[in-house]
Amino acid sequence: xxxxxxxxxxxxxxxxxxxxxxxxxxxxxxxxxxxxxxxxxxxxxxxxxxxxxxxxxxxxxxxxxxxxxxxxxxxxxxxxxxxxxxxxxxxxxxxxxxxxxxxxxxx
Amino acid sequence: xxxxxxxxxxxxxxxxxxxxxxxxxxxxxxxxxxxxxxxxxxxxxxxxxxxxxxxxxxxxxxxxxxxxxxxxxxxxxxxxxxxxxxxxxxxxxxxxxxxxxxxxxxxxxxxxxxxxxxxxxxxxxxxxxxxxxxxxxxxxxxxxxxxxxxxxxxxxxxxxxxxxxxxxxxxxxxxxxxxxxxxxxxxxxxxxxxxxxxxxxxxxxxxxxxxxxxxxxxxxxxxxxxxxxxxxxxxxxxxxxxxxxxxxxxxxxxxxxxxxxxxxxxxxxxxxxxxxxxxxxxxxxxxxxxxxxxxxxxxxxxxxxxxxxxxxxxxxxxxxxxxxxxxxxxxxxxxxxxxxxxxxxxxxxxxxxxxxxxxxxxxxxxxxxxxxxxxxxxxxxxxxxxxxxxxxxxxxxxxxxxxxxxxxxxxxxxxxx
Numbered sequence: 001x002x003x004x005x006x007x008x009x010x011x012x013x014x015x016x017x018x019x020x021x022x023x024x025x026x027x028x029x030x031x032x033x034x035x036x037x038x039x040x041x042x043x044x045x046x047x048x049x050x051x052x053x054x055x056x057x058x059x060x061x062x063x064x065x066x067x068x069x070x071x072x073x074x075x076x077x078x079x080x081x082x083x084x085x086x087x088x089x090x091x092x093x094x095x096x097x098x099x100x101x102x103x104x105x106x107x
Numbered sequence: 108x109x110x111x112x113x114x115x116x117x118x119x120x121x122x123x124x125x126x127x128x129x130x131x132x133x134x135x136x137x138x139x140x141x142x143x144x145x146x147x148x149x150x151x152x153x154x155x156x157x158x159x160x161x162x163x164x165x166x167x168x169x170x171x172x173x174x175x176x177x178x179x180x181x182x183x184x185x186x187x188x189x190x191x192x193x194x195x196x197x198x199x200x201x202x203x204x205x206x207x208x209x210x211x212x213x214x215x216x217x218x219x220x221x222x223x224x225x226x227x228x229x230x231x232x233x234x235x236x237x238x239x240x241x242x243x244x245x246x247x248x249x250x251x252x253x254x255x256x257x258x259x260x261x262x263x264x265x266x267x268x269x270x271x272x273x274x275x276x277x278x279x280x281x282x283x284x285x286x287x288x289x290x291x292x293x294x295x296x297x298x299x300x301x302x303x304x305x306x307x308x309x310x311x312x313x314x315x316x317x318x319x320x321x322x323x324x325x326x327x328x329x330x331x332x333x334x335x336x337x338x339x340x341x342x343x344x345x346x347x348x349x350x351x352x353x354x355x356x357x358x359x360x361x362x363x364x365x366x367x368x369x370x371x372x373x374x375x376x377x378x379x380x381x382x383x384x385x386x387x388x389x390x391x392x393x394x395x396x397x398x399x400x401x402x403x404x405x406x407x408x409x410x411x412x413x414x415x416x417x418x419x420x421x422x423x424x425x426x427x428x429x430x431x432x433x434x435x436x437x438x439x440x441x442x443x444x445x446x447x448x449x450x451x452x453x454x455x456x457x458x459x460x461x462x463x464x465x466x467x468x469x470x471x472x473x474x475x476x477x478x479x480x481x482x483x484x485x486x487x488x489x490x491x492x493x494x495x496x497x498x499x500x501x502x503x504x505x506x507x508x509x510x511x512x513x514x515x516x517x518x519x520x521x522x523x524x
């Protein structure tokens with residue numbers, strides 16, 4: 001079980017939280033102008049990285065508020081939590097999907 | 108390939124079993140192949156086997172990052188059934204079931220397929236109604252499934268308690284008698300041996316790092332940790348790592364990977380005659396031929412490649428097992444582990460073409476791919492060999508996440524795979 005640092009309540013066991021999936025997926029401003037491919041990508045396509053992942057969590061059985069977290073999906077270690085609406089703390093630092101042929105940390 | 112038979116067994120017995128040969132070669136990769144399969148699990152090996160056997164495509168390589176059958180093929184709870192609700196799913200899983208029924212003979216390899224029956228328990232009125240709907244839908248599709256009263260469930264599976272005072276008493280169950288279990292490792296090994304005998308190269312410790320494309324955009328081959336391997340066709344069957352491989356190819360997938368856990372108890376004498384699943388309390392259990400109780404837990408709630416899950420997930424399942432089968436409360440669990448399962452938004456697999464000419468994908472089996480191994484390999488081999496999907500896997504195209512023609516098994520049935 002993970003220990004998750006809620007920005008409001010501090011370290012709490014994972015049981016108090018629900019994971020809301022990948023963060024930073026903005027709903028398109030003008031849905032009517034999207035074709036089926038773009039709409040499908042918004043709804044269904046996910047980064048699913050092996051490495052650092054930005055995801056949404058809600059402290060369901062605590063303060064009840066949403067926040068974002070960076071977590072390593074190989075070790076499950078939480079790297080940082082940060083408020084909704086702010087950019088990911090590692091943005092620009094080669095975040096998101098690993099480039100082709102990049103070594104993947106652990107087996 | 109030396110065929111296994113009573114005669115060869117007797118001969119080897121008299122020779123202290125010292126003369127058995129290796130069951131598949133350990134070849135160096137060739138410069139190019141007609142088709143390359145990325146992923147040497149059950150589905151990938153089955154694909155290679157049927158490519159060679161049904162389509163005469165023998166210049167084929169299976170590239171495996173680790174060792175064959177070392178991923179989810181060796182980590183699942185080995186349950187086989189085909190009683191899915193929708194026509195498309197019933198068609199796919201029943202196709203697999205029919206292949207299971209002749210698989211040991213076909214492969215000349217004992218996959219220990221045991222049709223001991225899979226019983227799904229109902230614990231509330233919604234379960235009862237939903238399961239009866241399943242049964243009628245299954246019958247229309249020629250898939251066996253029958254309703255058992257609570258007493259009939261108890262007669263079929265004596266360790267089950269009918270105590271009305273437990274939190275979720277048993278109200279009955281749906282039984283697929285043709286369902287059961289198979290020996291997971293033997294499935295991988297049997298397919299590997301059969302494919303190898305027909306000329307397929309099984310290349311282990313070979314990680315695929317990228318895709319090379321021709322000027323017209325079609326597939327030219329794959330970059331691997333053992334150098335470039337040319338290929339006219341590439342089939343990706345990498346389970347939980349499909350997103351990783353496809354990302355290296357420059358493609359994004361509608362997949363998320365989660366840890367799914369299983370555990371086994373200390374071995375005991377035969378005590379559990381069938382497979383029991385309960386979606387409502389989330390438990391499934393059977394007994395292996397070694398005597399261990401094999402228990403399946405759920406997935407964690409977050410994306411992970413760690414091959415381990417939270418202990419509260421297994422605890423939750425064991426709570427349910429102990430309540431349904433009180434005699435197991437003092438059993439000790441020997442091992443627990445996790446596998447990484449790739450889950451699609453509609454909980455149905457993706458088997459078919461991609462936007463890249465010559466690149467095919469078979470993934471998204473989520474928490475229930477083992478049961479489909481033969482059928483999955485069979486229809487995927489057809490897709491790769493002919494360039495077009497078999498009519499059974501046509502509905503499972505990647506394109507359905509654009510058209511919206513989803514096969515929403517999960518939403519319809521809260522189905523545990």
